[in-house]
Amino acid sequence: MASLPISELNSRAREIFRLVVEGYLASGQPVGSKALAGAATVNLSPASIRSVLHDLESLGLLASPHTSAGRMPTDVGLRLFVDGMMQVAEPTADERAAIERRLAEPGPIEQALAATSAVLSELSAAAGVVMVPRREARLSQLQLVPLGAGQALAVLVSEDGGIENRVIPLPPGTPATSLQQASNYLTARLSGRTLGEAIVAIGEEIGAGRSALDAASRDLVERGLAVWSEDAQARPVLIVRGQANLLDETALGDLERVRSLLDDLENKQSVAALLDAAREAEATRIFIGAENRLFALSGSAVIASPYRDREGRVVGVVGVIGPTRLNYARLVPMVDFTAQALSNMGAMGKLIG
Structure with missing residues (x-):
């Protein structure tokens, strides 16, 4: 059922409808005519209020649950309220x-x-x-920076300027030259690719023995890629x-x-x-x-x-x-x-x- 324009309701019906919706949103319970009769903005007898409620129900804006004599807004009524009557309150x-x-x-x-x-x-x-x-960003570089105590910081930079950091463990005695060689290798092969594309390409190259990396640098390359590969698979x-x-x-x-x-x-x-x-x-x-x-x-x-x-x-x-x-x-x-x-x-x- 399409929602009718709020202008189709007269001022009396609009006010009662507003009070019902606001009362329901505040309490989660249907709102009865007795509660409406006590509102300062409603100057109507209980019988007149019940008549307006009946009219609003006939329009499909309100419903009366079988467990209560009160009314609550329908989905159509809520849509009318949200689109035509609601006054938003900015976050505190x-x-x-x-x-x-x-x-x-x-x-x-x-x-x-x-x-x-x-x-x-x-x-x-x-x-x-x-x-x-x-969206997978195109990458620019990946640097491995020694932190000491058997750890390095892997810094991944994308072409759009995004930066992500991960801490990876280092084997005991890893030389700084291996970190630099692994960084240069990764950057050369990551540049212009997505992470997924780079992982596949580097994996094929290392698997075929074409990387020209020593064992220590090859291990660092695999560690540096693994931390993001695991993240991508686990990312919901x-x-x-x-x-x-x-x-x-x-x-x-x-x-x-x-x-x-x-x-x-x-x-x-x-x-x-x-x-x-x-x-x-x-x-x-x-x-x-x-x-x-x-x-x-x-x-x-x-x-x-x-x-x-x-x-x-x-x-x-x-x-x-x-x-x-x-x-x-x-x-x-x-x-x-x-x-x-x-x-x-x-x-x-x-x-x-």
């Missing part, structure tokens, strides 16, 4: 600081993305999700944090819906396919309930926004997933702010695939 200074602080923690990009989904989950009381960049398409938040006290009366949502989240490829729909959006996208087939049974909602690399290309999507009673007014700008923070990281070359 504490919320912005919490997001930026987690993103600023040192470590590989996967760690920053996991921290992003975790902080969104904590702030939203829903599940935080981040789709990992899938989607990072999800905070599923436990979906099991709050309001879920006890609707365990089947929550179980269905948790099953949906286990199928990360399907969730990633849904988030793909937000990749081309210029702003934050909101998917409500049965609007999307994946969440038709669980009655869930998704707020998602794309983030970009230094060339302005979309490389992933960040968002939250939870029940349709999410606090949209608070979470939409929070997700948007998080996507912008990730895009700022991308602008500095810190999002490489």
Whole structure:
């Protein structure tokens, strides 16, 4: 059922509809006419309120669960509210600081993305999700820098300026000349290739005995590539944090819906396919309930926004997933702010695939 324009409702119906939606989003419970009659902005008798509620229900905007005489918004009603009535509240200074602080923690990009989904989950009381960049950057060089105590720092630099670091163990007595020889060899063969292409090419060359490397340098080359090869294989398409938040006290009366949502989240490829729909959006996208087939049974909602690399290309999507009673007014700008923070990281070359 298509949502009708908000202008089709008279002022009395709009106000009662707004109060029902806001009451439901705040409590997760249907809102009754008695509660509406006590609102300062409603100057109507209980009978008149019930008549308006009936009209709104007839339009498909509200529903009356069989366990309660109160009303709650339908998916169509929530869409009307989100698109035509909602007044967003910008993230607080504490919320912005919490997001930026987690993103600023040192470590590989996967760690920053996991921290992003975790902080969104904590702030939203829903599940935080981040789709990992899938683009493989073209590489420029890989340097092995001695750290002492049997360790070296492997520094991988991409053509777009992205830099990633890993610490690798060194065999006892590894000479500095072997580190330099391995660095020169890797840089010469990585340049202009993706990591996957370079691993295949170098593996074939070493396997055929054409590398002209001594045993120590060959071992370092293999160690330097192995750490990123393992990362690439373990790198998930989607990072999800905070599923436990979906099991709050309001879920006890609707365990089947929550179980269905948790099953949906286990199928990360399907969730990633849904988030793909937000990749081309210029702003934050909101998917409500049965609007999307994946969440038709669980009655869930998704707020998602794309983030970009230094060339302005979309490389992933960040968002939250939870029940349709999410606090949209608070979470939409929070997700948007998080996507912008990730895009700022991308602008500095810190999002490489």
